[in-house]
Amino acid sequence: MHFFNNHFRPDKFPLDVVMFTGAVPLDEFKHEHTVEYNRLVETGELSKYLVDAPSRPMTLGSKILGFSLIGFGLFLLVLVLTGFIGSLRT
Numbered sequence: 567m568h569f570f571n572n573h574f575r576p577d578k579f580p581l582d583v584v585m586f587t588g589a590v591p592l593d594e595f596k597h598e599h600t601v602e603y604n605r606l607v608e609t610g611e612l613s614k615y616l617v618d619a620p621s622r623p624m625t626l627g628s629k630i631l632g633f634s635l636i637g638f639g640l641f642l643l644v645l646v647l648t649g650f651i652g653s654l655r656t
Contacts, residue, residue, distance in 0.1 A: 581636070586628035587620040 571578075584590050596603045606612040620628070 581629060581632045583620075583625060583628040583632060586631060587624055589617050589620050591619075592616070 590598075603612070606615065
């Protein structure tokens, strides 16, 4: 579930850096959280949650970290599957 929602959805592929930066573009927030966005606009609280876009170094570092973690996770998955398949042969 996590891999699909965060890595394989066409609009998020290959990586969503929100986890590392803590900032979501306003257009994306409007699209994915319409009810919450409308509530914040109606109550006048939206401006309290607006932040500047992450810096280029922060975004780049987030992408490097994210891809490293995906690679490590896939490597561990290969090791688990290799062990599982190996145990079936014996």
